[in-house]
Amino acid sequence: MTIRPRSVRRGIGFTGLALAGALTLAACGSDDNSSGDDKKSSTKAASAPGAEAPKGDCGTGKLAAAGSSAQKNAMDEWIKAYQAKCSGASIDYASSGSGTGRQSFFDKQVTFAGSDSALKPEEVAKAGAACAPGQAINLPMVTGPIAIAYNVSGVKDLVLDAKTIAGIFAGKITKWDAAEIKALNPNAQLPGTAIQTVHRSEASGTTENFTKYLKAAAGADWTFDAAQDWKAPGGQGAKGSEGVASIVKSTQGGISYMEQSYAENSGLGIAQINTGAAAPVKLTPEAAGKAVEAAKIVGTGNDLKLSVDYATKAEGAYPIILVTYEIVCEKGTAADKLPLLKSFLNYTSSAEGQKVLAGIGYAPLPTTVADKVRAAVAGLS
Amino acid sequence: MSTTTPTAPADPERKAPAAKRTKVRPGDRIFSGAARGAGISLLAIMAAIAIFLVVKATDALSKNQGSFLTDQGWDPNAAKPAFGVVTLVFGTVVSATIAMLIAVPVAVGVALFITHYAPRRIAQTLGYIVDLLAAVPSVVYGLWGYIFLAPKLLGLHSWLSDYLGWIPLFDKEQAGVTARTLFTVGIVLAIMILPIIAAVTREVFLQVPRAHEEAALALGATRWEMIRMAVLPYGKPGMISASMLGLGRAVGETIAVAMVLSPSFDVSIHILDPGNNTIAANIANQFGESGEIGRGALIASGLVLFIMTLLVNGAARVVINRRKAFSGANS
Numbered sequence: 001m002t003i004r005p006r007s008v009r010r011g012i013g014f015t016g017l018a019l020a021g022a023l024t025l026a027a028c029g030s031d032d033n034s035s036g037d038d039k040k041s042s043t044k045a046a047s048a049p050g051a052e053a054p055k056g057d058c059g060t061g062k063l064a065a066a067g068s069s070a071q072k073n074a075m076d077e078w079i080k081a082y083q084a085k086c087s088g089a090s091i092d093y094a095s096s097g098s099g100t101g102r103q104s105f106f107d108k109q110v111t112f113a114g115s116d117s118a119l120k121p122e123e124v125a126k127a128g129a130a131c132a133p134g135q136a137i138n139l140p141m142v143t144g145p146i147a148i149a150y151n152v153s154g155v156k157d158l159v160l161d162a163k164t165i166a167g168i169f170a171g172k173i174t175k176w177d178a179a180e181i182k183a184l185n186p187n188a189q190l191p192g193t194a195i196q197t198v199h200r201s202e203a204s205g206t207t208e209n210f211t212k213y214l215k216a217a218a219g220a221d222w223t224f225d226a227a228q229d230w231k232a233p234g235g236q237g238a239k240g241s242e243g244v245a246s247i248v249k250s251t252q253g254g255i256s257y258m259e260q261s262y263a264e265n266s267g268l269g270i271a272q273i274n275t276g277a278a279a280p281v282k283l284t285p286e287a288a289g290k291a292v293e294a295a296k297i298v299g300t301g302n303d304l305k306l307s308v309d310y311a312t313k314a315e316g317a318y319p320i321i322l323v324t325y326e327i328v329c330e331k332g333t334a335a336d337k338l339p340l341l342k343s344f345l346n347y348t349s350s351a352e353g354q355k356v357l358a359g360i361g362y363a364p365l366p367t368t369v370a371d372k373v374r375a376a377v378a379g380l381s
Numbered sequence: 382m383s384t385t386t387p388t389a390p391a392d393p394e395r396k397a398p399a400a401k402r403t404k405v406r407p408g409d410r411i412f413s414g415a416a417r418g419a420g421i422s423l424l425a426i427m428a429a430i431a432i433f434l435v436v437k438a439t440d441a442l443s444k445n446q447g448s449f450l451t452d453q454g455w456d457p458n459a460a461k462p463a464f465g466v467v468t469l470v471f472g473t474v475v476s477a478t479i480a481m482l483i484a485v486p487v488a489v490g491v492a493l494f495i496t497h498y499a500p501r502r503i504a505q506t507l508g509y510i511v512d513l514l515a516a517v518p519s520v521v522y523g524l525w526g527y528i529f530l531a532p533k534l535l536g537l538h539s540w541l542s543d544y545l546g547w548i549p550l551f552d553k554e555q556a557g558v559t560a561r562t563l564f565t566v567g568i569v570l571a572i573m574i575l576p577i578i579a580a581v582t583r584e585v586f587l588q589v590p591r592a593h594e595e596a597a598l599a600l601g602a603t604r605w606e607m608i609r610m611a612v613l614p615y616g617k618p619g620m621i622s623a624s625m626l627g628l629g630r631a632v633g634e635t636i637a638v639a640m641v642l643s644p645s646f647d648v649s650i651h652i653l654d655p656g657n658n659t660i661a662a663n664i665a666n667q668f669g670e671s672g673e674i675g676r677g678a679l680i681a682s683g684l685v686l687f688i689m690t691l692l693v694n695g696a697a698r699v700v701i702n703r704r705k706a707f708s709g710a711n712s
Contacts, residue, residue, distance in 0.1 A: 069669070097669020099458070103676070122460075123672070196558050201644050202666030203458075228670050229455070236559045236643035236655050238527070239666065243640065246528065251559070 057347075059340025060088035067093075067101020067114030070205055070259065071324050074142045075114065077356050078348050085347075089340055098205055098324075105327055106130050111337045112345075113327040114142075116205020118305040127327065134331025134381075137303040139373050141348055144362040145288035146210055146320045148271040149263035150255040151248050152176055152191065159184045161274040162217035162311075162319075168255060169197050169214065170222060171234040176253060184274060191253075198247045198256035201237030203228035209322040210257045216310035217275075217319065259322070261361030273320065276313040287318035288363035295323070297369075302330055302376035304369070321363070331381050342380050349373040434684040441677025449681065454646050455663065457678035458671060464678045466685050471648050472563060472657035473686065476638065477631040479567025479652070480574055484631075485624050487571075488578035495579075496586040497608060508583065515576035523640030526569040527561060531641060534560040534568070538653045553653045561643040563652040566659075569641050570634055574627035581626060585619030586612055618701040625697045632690060638662035660686045 065075075072095035079091045096104070098115040105113035106126045118138040119127055127136030148165060150158060155176070160168075164180045167173040173180055177190040200207045207230055214222035224231040238247045241258045245266040248254035260283060263270050272280040281287050294312045299305035310319050326345065333341055347353045354364035365373065442449055444462050452465025491511065495504045538560050542553040589612050597607040613620075639662040643655035658666075664679045671679060 097671075099670040099672055099675065100668065103671075103673065194558070201639070201642075203670035205670070227456075228458070229667075233645070234555070236561060237645070238561075238643065239639050243527070247559075250528070250532065 057343055058086035058089065059343035060086070061090070061336060061340050063089070063091045063112075063337060063340050063344065064110045065091065065093045065101075065112050065114065065326075066096050066104045066110045067327075068098045068116045068205060068324050069095040070116055070144065070322055071095070071114040071142045073261065073360050074357055074362055077360060078344075078353060081353075081356065082344055082347050086343070089344070091340075091344060097203075099203075102127075102327065105136075111328070111333060111341055115325050115327050116322065117208060118299070118325055119327060131329035131332035134329050134333075135303075136327055137301075137330045137376065138299060138305045138325040138327055139345070139349075139376055140292075140304055140306050140323050140365065140369060141326045141345075141373065142324045142357065142362055143288065143292045143365060144322050144324075144357075145260050145283050145285075145318050146206060146213075146257050146322055147260045147263040147268075147283055148255065148257055148273070148320070149245070149248055149266070149268035150271060151251060151268055152193070152253060154189050154191065155185075156188075156269060158188065158269060158271045159274050159280045160271045161276075162214065163221050166214045166218035166221035168195055169199070169235070170224070170232055171197070172221070193253040196251045196254045197235035198244050198251070198254055199230040199232075199235055199237055200241075200244060201230075201239050205324065206241065206257065206259065206322060210320060212308075213310040213320045257320070259361055264361065273318060275317065275319055277315050277317070281316060281318045283318050285358040285363040287316055288321050289366050290314060290317035291319050291321050292323065292363065292369060293317075293366035295369075297372070302379055304372055304376060306369075328380060330376075330379070333380060338380065342377055345377045345380075346374060349377060431687065434680055434687060437677050438681035438684050441674045442681055444674055445678070453648055455667070455678070457675040462674050462678070466660070466682050468646050468648050469658055469660040469663050469682055470685060470689070472642075472644075473632055473659040473661070473689070475652060475657070476563050476566045476570055476659055477628060479564060480570035480631040481624065481628060483568065483571035484575045484578055484627060485620075488575050488623070488627070489582055489620060491575070491579040492582035492586050493608060493612070495583050497604065497612065508580075511576045511579050511583070513576075515580060519573060519634060519637040520640070522569055522573050523637035526565065526637060526641035530569065531560040531565050534565050538562065538564065542653050549650055550652055552651050554649075554651055555654045559643060559655055561641055562655050563642065563657050566638050566642050567652075569637055570631045573634065573637065574630050577630060578620075578623045578627040581623035582616065582620050585616045585623070588619075589615045621697050621701055625694055628693060629690060632686065632693075633661050634659075635661040635665045639665045 072093070075093040075095070079093060082091065083089055093114065094101075094110075095114075098113075098117065101110070101113035102115055102119070102123065104110045106123075106129070108130050115138075119136060124136070128134075130136065148160060152158070158181075160181070161184060164173065164184060167180060174195055175192055176195055177192045182190060205228065208226060208228045211222070211224065211226040211231070215224075215226045230237060236247065238244045241262045244256045244258050245262040245268065248256045248268055249266045260270070270283050272282050274280045291308065291312055291314070292306070294314050294317055295306040295308045297304055298307045305325075306323050308321060308323060312319050326348075328341065328345070349365070349370050351367075351370070354370060357364050364370075441457065441462070445457075445464060446461045447454065447463030447465055449465055451467055452463060453468050455464045455468075456462060457464045491507075495507050495511075499507060538553070541551050541564075545551040546553065593611040593615065594607055597611045598604075602610060638659050642658065642662060644658035644662065644666070645656040646658065647656065649656045660682050664683060667675060667679055
């Protein structure tokens with residue numbers, strides 16, 4: 001009994017010592033860091049203008065952006081490349097989700113927002129307030145194909161059409177050897193396993209674009225709303241593209257929709273789409289680019305909001321695509337941010353910037369659209 | 382520098398016993414002031430959270446076209462916002478209940494084993510391991526839950542529905558394709574809250590007066606009888622406090638539930654089918670893509686969680702206060 005208090009006191013002494021040690025360590029660490037940072041940034045600031053001025057197409061300073069996580073990989077690559085080229089620039093893209101990104105833009109916390117959908121009519125006024133006296137515009141920047149990825153052993157080169165995809169995800173087609181799938185794949189060895197559909201459990205732009213496709217291309221078989229949330233009953237939900245991919249990979253007979261890179265990284269089969277064109281369309285950056293090319297610009301002036309024709313039958317066009325935008329102020333961006341914003345967006349929409357996309361699972365903008373985006377960027381003030 | 386600092390905080394501690402009889406010393410005053418400040422700041426933070434939630438929520442609630450309490454669905458970002466919390470509340474309550482039913486008995490058993498059965502060396506190691514479990518981040522539990530545990534639980538799901546399917550709770554409507562269900566979520570949550578409850582109850586059981594235990598043994602009680610008559614009654618309020626801590630984590634767990642559960646927006650009492658959702662997981666799933674009303678709606682659901690937690694804690698406090706024995710909460 002008498003031993004207990006002493007050991008307790010010793011314990012306190014020890015923790016006290018450890019705590020104090022940790023505090024002093026932490027203090028030293030943070031001191032070092034901040035002074036190092038200061039030094040670095042001050043030298044950068046001092047040398048940057050002189051070094052960068054001759055290049056002409058480089059902005060300097062800091063730029064904050066936030067939004068769509070579907071753009072994240074593209075933005076990461078672009079920011080890395082741009083900062084390597086322009087050492088005086090620091091760009092930060094937080095992939096917080098489109099809704100949060102747009103909200104941050106309305107609150108003037110970020111200079112541009114990445115978004116999976118163009119501004120809705122009721123949001124235009126809010127965006128206008130953030131850009132006063134100017135207006136906010138949507139610039140299509142990153143487009144990517146959405147892959148229909150499946151896990152059925154022994155089945156390669158699966159072909160599906162919109163009607164069948166709608167039937168599968170609505171729970172009407174339940175077996176892999178169903179007549180509808182057989183008709184599209186006469187030569188495939190289709191097993192009798194049950195189809196396990198997987199969808200995103202959280203609100204996402206990928207779900208919205210995929211359901212828009214189903215509604216547009218197979219309206220009779222897809223009676224649910226096109227929305228960020230999955231509205232159809234049945235199937236299982238998983239969080240994030242990586243979650244969806246891993247569930248499909250571990251589920252025999254699984255099928256889902258996801259960005260191309262996730263399907264490829266998980267080694268899943270990617271279905272070809274029978275759009276009604278002469279041959280089923282394989283998912284390639286070019287095929288997705290063709291669908292973007294077929295899209296119509298419905299925005300006015302420099303607002304380049306696109307309307308995608310999901311039911312396109314154009315030869316070689318892959319119809320299930322995700323178009324994401326950068327939302328910027330046409331007029332009204334803070335003067336100290338404007339040069340960097342223009343320079344960065346000019347790079348991302350350039351042939352050089354768009355070339356980066358094909359390697360990481362996106363599709364480059366068709367030149368006709370990219371030209372208009374660059375013209376709009378040049379007009380920002 | 383590091384040699385001088387440790388002595389500084391030790392100073393007031395040493396002086397404290399001397400100050401007992403005489404006047405109040407600065408160290409006392411500083412310490413009591415700091416303690417009072419900590420207590421007041423807790424209240425201030427609670428009030429700030431409540432005010433923030435209410436202000437943000439009322440705006441969204443006033444625009445809600447559906448019934449917030451009874452609607453099964455979550456569409457706050459639509460042109461006609463309609464959202465309700467009944468599914469979320471149901472899922473939260475059920476998953477937390479499953480977690481408590483599993484975790485509390487096991488945790489009490491672990492604590493009893495460590496304090497009264499295990500040899501000292503094993504007890505110490507086990508104690509460290511339990512504390513270590515409490516430090517595992519919830520995202521790790523989430524990953525483990527949906528990649529490893531859920532597929533393994535599929536068999537248990539079909540077994541339960543085969544033999545206990547006559548109870549509506551264990552009836553499966555959907556053919557067994559996935560075990561990412563509310564039941565699995567309950568098990569994952571149980572594992573997550575187990576170390577907290579075990580660690581706190583262990584400390585409580587260590588406080589049981591030696592005299593009580595020895596008296597029981599001297600009267601001829603077996604070890605189990607001694608535990609039943611001396612340890613458990615003494616430790617009961619502490620066990621309740623510990624369970625409340627665990628419940629708090631289970632009810633508020635976000636990312637692990639969001640990863641493990643395959644959610645839906647219909648209330649389903651079939652806990653072996655994928656479906657339902659919890660308040661915290663829904664916030665994690667919806668927040669990124671929410672507009673202004675969507676965000677307010679999520680905050681309103683957070684407010685419901687806040688009230689639920691208050692009610693449960695209040696009820697626990699009543700139980701504890703009825704027995705004015707030792708407890709971590711009212712000492």
